[in-house]
Amino acid sequence: MSTLHSKAAENYLHNDAVVTxxxxxxxxxxxxxxxxxxSLPEWEDLREMASQIKKHTATHLADYLEQFEANARRxxxxxxxxxxxxxxxxxxxxxxxxxxxxxxxxxxxxxTEECHLNEHLEQQGIxxxxxxxxxxILQLMKLAPSHIVMPALHVHREEIGxxxxxxxxxxxxxxxxxxxxxxxxxxxxxxxxxxxNDPTFLTFVARMHLRQQFAEAQAGMTGANFGIAAxxxxxxxxxxxxxxxxxxxxxLHIVSMGIEKLIPDYRSMGVxxxxxxxxxxxxxxxxxxxxxxxxxxxxxxHIVLVDNGRSSILGNPEHWQTLKCMRCGACMNxxxxxxxxAGYSYxxxxxxxxxxxxxxxxxxxxxxxxxxxxxxxxxxxxxCPVKVDLSSQIYxxxxxxxxxxxxxPMKKTMSRGxxxxxxxxxxxxxxxxxxxxxxxxxxxxxxxxxxxxxxxxEMMQFPKKSFHQLWKExxx
Numbered sequence: 001m002s003t004l005h006s007k008a009a010e011n012y013l014h015n016d017a018v019v020t021x022x023x024x025x026x027x028x029x030x031x032x033x034x035x036x037x038x039s040l041p042e043w044e045d046l047r048e049m050a051s052q053i054k055k056h057t058a059t060h061l062a063d064y065l066e067q068f069e070a071n072a073r074r075x076x077x078x079x080x081x082x083x084x085x086x087x088x089x090x091x092x093x094x095x096x097x098x099x100x101x102x103x104x105x106x107x108x109x110x111x112t113e114e115c116h117l118n119e120h121l122e123q124q125g126i127x128x129x130x131x132x133x134x135x136x137i138l139q140l141m142k143l144a145p146s147h148i149v150m151p152a153l154h155v156h157r158e159e160i161g162x163x164x165x166x167x168x169x170x171x172x173x174x175x176x177x178x179x180x181x182x183x184x185x186x187x188x189x190x191x192x193x194x195x196x197n198d199p200t201f202l203t204f205v206a207r208m209h210l211r212q213q214f215a216e217a218q219a220g221m222t223g224a225n226f227g228i229a230a231x232x233x234x235x236x237x238x239x240x241x242x243x244x245x246x247x248x249x250x251x252l253h254i255v256s257m258g259i260e261k262l263i264p265d266y267r268s269m270g271v272x273x274x275x276x277x278x279x280x281x282x283x284x285x286x287x288x289x290x291x292x293x294x295x296x297x298x299x300x301x302h303i304v305l306v307d308n309g310r311s312s313i314l315g316n317p318e319h320w321q322t323l324k325c326m327r328c329g330a331c332m333n334x335x336x337x338x339x340x341x342a343g344y345s346y347x348x349x350x351x352x353x354x355x356x357x358x359x360x361x362x363x364x365x366x367x368x369x370x371x372x373x374x375x376x377x378x379x380x381x382x383x384c385p386v387k388v389d390l391s392s393q394i395y396x397x398x399x400x401x402x403x404x405x406x407x408x409p410m411k412k413t414m415s416r417g418x419x420x421x422x423x424x425x426x427x428x429x430x431x432x433x434x435x436x437x438x439x440x441x442x443x444x445x446x447x448x449x450x451x452x453x454x455x456x457x458e459m460m461q462f463p464k465k466s467f468h469q470l471w472k473e474x475x476x
Contacts, residue, residue: 004369009341022154023339029150030333032282033383040274050275051387053268054324057229058314064229064262065305071232075294078302088306089120092221092254095302096126099252101218105210107236107243108132109223110148110327111256111306113349129213131242133206140167146343148350149280149329154342161197169209210242220246222292224257224303225326226272230265233293234303237276237286244290251299255292258306260323272326275385280328313361319393322357324386331380331390337373346370353380353390360397368406371397410452435462 013019037043057064069079082088096104104121106128112118118128118139130139134152138145141163145151152160164170195201222243226235234255236243247253263269277283295301314320332338332352343351348359348367356374359367371394380390401407421428438446439462447454465473 004347005341005345005373006369008345009337009373012342012345013340019340019342022342025153026147026333026339029282030330030383033279033330033333036278036282036284040278046271046275047385047387049271050385051324053263053271054326054386057263057268058260058320058323061259061262061314064264065259068227068229068232068262069305071230072303073232075232076301077232077294078300080302080304082304082306082308084308085115088115088256088304088308089117091304092117092256093121093124093126095252095254096121096219099218099300101126101252103127103129103213103217104219104221105129105131105213105217105246105250106135106220107222107238107246108135108151109221109256110145110350111223111258112221113145114308115256115306117256129210129217131210131213131240131246132238133203133240133242136206136210137163140164140169144344144349146351147329147332148327157197157199157202160202164202164205165196169205210245214245214249217246217250219252219254220250221254221256222246224255224261225276226269227257227262227303228264228266228269229262231293233291235269236290236292237288238290239281239283239287241288244288247290247292248296251296253292253295253299253301255301255303256306257303258308259310260325276326276328279330279383279385309362316361318396319357319361321388322354322361322393324388325354325384326386327354328385330383330385331388334379334383336375336377336379341373346373353394354388357390357393357397364400364404365406368397368401368404371401372408429468432466432468435466436464438462 040046072079080091082091102125104126106112106118108130118130121128130136132151134150135145137152137155137160141155141159143152143155146154222234222236224234225237227233228235234257238244263272273285273289277286292301310323313323329352331354332343335352338352345351346355346359347370348355348362350358353374356367356370359370374391374394376391376395378391381387381392384390402412421431438459443459446459449455451459453459
């Protein structure tokens, strides 16, 4: 059986400094989330309410979609329906061609990643520019996101500086309107910084570069954090304001929205607004929460509602709860496996606990390897703001591996052996009494490649008395 995740994780783990930094960075975000949670006495009530709202919306999805479409059209918005990736990409391309668009500026959207929209448009001769700073860095470096909220947090500033210089972003820097980063850092001038990889300077370079892209683009695209059925609004949450720039300069605005992003009304929105940033980044709220109800004066607004398998997920009694996910990334930040193996070790474009489940729902054969990337510690369940039972779903996927021919033969043999041993108490007790003899075996004979436990571990020292013996002796 393939061991894609374990091999990719093994390669990543060779650089201990990088792994430690990645682990500490994302667990730091988890700690910020905890601080936010502890500051709100009603935190668990908010989680329960959010879970129930999502459950209600999912079980009445057809009605809310019709309501959303009617209200959006009433607001002057063009609404399109896409059943799959091919139809979605075709709809977007048709809209762009009708408006003779040659350059698009895009706010961050995991749905467009799911549908490989950038590649499709570029093949058709349309220039696509990611405007989220992290996404733009990765686009220039030709890398995929490693996290759904902080996509480039694994990239070091030295790598970013090298990329910007290679792509010519630092050539002919313009201080448009007298703008200078000197008030934010110790740089004497943006063209000749003391440290060429100073984060403030690199941000300034990116801002100057993106300013030109905004000015040249004929269309802007955003995703959607929420769609409000009662009003036909689309809500986009960012920390950089790039969604606002993508929609305020070009006259054409295209929204890509998965049908699961729908919620009933603004009372519901209030619940999710209090949870999203607190869980995702440890902020009270995102810097920008932009509400789009209709096209700008003299412009056009299009919303493309995408199914792409979501209806099938809704009909899956074991795994429908994945549709409740609002993509905050909290499950990744707390996951000990993700934090130590990073996003690129997973075969699905969304990593971490939610990605394991979504990947299996998309393609069991291709993504079955990921289900082993879970310690079943249940930490993801405890932090999920909408109470998706992530670890339980992963456990259920593991039970299906044998039926789809993806179970590990060695693990199957071990399970049969353990089942036999546990099913014969006398044999189990006898083996348990003999186990301390292993302590006398020379370590080089135990820590061999033939012993899988010895890979990355020292063999344990067996205690003289087992738990059973201590229990019977009432010493516990």
